[in-house]
Amino acid sequence: MLVLAGIVVLHITAIILLLVATIDNAWWFTDSVTTDVWGRWELAGSAWHYTNLKGDYAEEYLQVVQAGAVLACIFSILGLFVFVAQLFTLSKGQRFTFSGALMLISCLCVMIAASIYTDIFHKQEKGWFGHSFILAWISFVLTFILGVIYVILRKKSE
16 A cells, blocks of 8 residues: 555655646746746846747747657546556456556657757856756656556556
């Protein structure tokens, strides 16, 4: 029972990290600019102004990063619901393969999004990656671990 609670807590943690990484505007920082996968905030005087990213970067790459981040969240949330459903429907000794597959797909989506963001964006700019970018990579590790755990895990009878 303790292992089950730990897995659920780990899964909810991964979902929260994915959502924060996708929603928060902290993927890239400079002294006067904050950028995420949706927009850019520029400091003008003492006020922050929102601008669109469409003209700043190659739109194809931007859409892949956005889609990867959103799909990672969706697959991770679906994985939790499927895991809970499988707790009640799987017979003794079967594996949580479908939950594991959803988590590995989520892992792949967040890896693609963060990798493309790392390779394509901000190459010529001086700045640093923000906490949302770091959370995306941490989410990659957590979703990979959860995917492997689900594939290995067997349902026991109590």
